[in-house]
Amino acid sequence: MEEKQVLAEIQKQERQLSTYWRSLHWHVCAVLAAGTAAAEILLFFVLDAASLISCSVPVYLIRYIAVPSLINGALVWGCRWLIRTRDWEETKKDGIVSLTMTLLCFVITIIHGAFSSVYMMFVLPTLLTTVYERKQLTVVTALTGMVLCGLSAFMPSWDPDKIVTAYYFSDILICLMVQAGTLAACWELLEFQDRRRQISRRRDAERISLQREVSYDALTGVGSRMALNRCFEELETAQDYALVLLDLDDFKQINDQLGHLIGDEVLRQVGQLLNNDSERMRAYRFGGDEFCVVLKQPQSDEAERCMRQLQEQFSQRMRELFPKFPMTISLGIHHQQGGESALQCFRHADEALYKAKKQGKNQLASN
CATH class of the missing domain: 3.30.70.270 (Reverse transcriptase/Diguanylate cyclase domain)
Incomplete structure (x- = not known):
């Protein structure tokens, strides 16, 4: 009974830490959405000054700023609403935040597909899931990112400046290989974290047991x-x-x-x-x-x-x-x-x- 109580206390602390990270994870999503909009606005002034905009100004504002900002804002707001109002398990809420970041990367690659380097963004959601220390979440997030990466690369282009060549496909293939390598590295990292967590749990169990022994009288159960x-x-x-x-x-x-x-x-x-x-x-x-x-x-x-x-x-x-x-x-x-x-x-x-x-x-x- 004592071991169960100690384990329950440790798991409670781990859930609190996971909840704290989920909040930070959502803030990263919000910053990513806001930063993308800010970067696109800044890029507009740079391109406009250099006369490099290939379309009219209203079309550019709608295509590259208004539409993606609305979509990203809806994703971030919807994620916040789901994790705050829905009575879901903590694991499902973690999955919602991770999926939201993956979808944000999907939107960015669709809008800015002319730059093949943006497909590297799909690595970010996978890396951030390792903090939750759940292999299933990391694998699902990584595979979802790879599928969306391929879908974004081969679907009809939103960006008219996107030019599909052999070099473009080779860049996409490299991005997919990097994502696969990232998943493998994260898997090994999670294996290490799992072993370290087991050691930490044993130490925490010993510490909590010692605290209880010091704070409570073993015979009567009242304070010592x-x-x-x-x-x-x-x-x-x-x-x-x-x-x-x-x-x-x-x-x-x-x-x-x-x-x-x-x-x-x-x-x-x-x-x-x-x-x-x-x-x-x-x-x-x-x-x-x-x-x-x-x-x-x-x-x-x-x-x-x-x-x-x-x-x-x-x-x-x-x-x-x-x-x-x-x-x-x-x-x-x-x-x-x-x-x-x-x-x-x-x-x-x-x-x-x-x-x-x-x-x-x-x-x-x-x-």
Whole structure:
């Protein structure tokens, strides 16, 4: 169970990182679309100044700026809408962004097919998918890019300046070979990343397990003594909380008469009861049978009412488990006053617990 929890935590972190990259990936698509439009506008002024435009200005503006900008803008906007509003799996959203970039490259090669070098752009979507570390996504993106590259090269030309010659086809063939080589290189890179991820996961699992061992008491499941120390540091700047110290009555006799295994089971039962109400309280074990409970911003008499309920639940559970040996707990409560440190509150709660012990078993006292 512990390993599953650690693995789930690691996978959650990986999904968060993937979501972050998907957002950056979309921004790259947006920059590519905007940059293409800006470059074409700049090229228009350069060609116009050099009298190299082979068509009328209105046709040029429509053919090379207006139409591709509208198509690219629709692709980018549609991608954003799909990944934000559709309740899809993360893998499908990653695929949508990768496909959008491939389609952007397809539009650019159709519009500017006269320059065979633009077909190299299909390498970019393949490279960017490697960050997701999913081979299937990279392969599908690369193959889609190669198909669209060939389709763009042989379909009727949008650019009248495009001249199809033997050299043109050789350039396209070289572009396809580069894409295939890129796919092979990305495959090897993903193999390496997969091995590195496995090593990283093992290290993360060890780190998270160590953190849990340090932060939680292995027997009871509540916070450890070290976690309590960290909690006290946080409480130095907090106000309006209550500290409760809890102690089992005659715990030594439980160990002596029933055995230490039964004593451990009793402590586990206390931990379960404390963790059952984790929304209102944080519990820590700082001694053998001694626990500290922190209630933040309790309402009037809420701490006392909550602790008396805990006493009743514990007594009832012990009667069910050990009917011949009744067990109870005593508690001391202190509400933080203005200016008091966490350590001062702890001392006052300890004094209240001592007072409860003097009154007998199953008692609750405040100070």
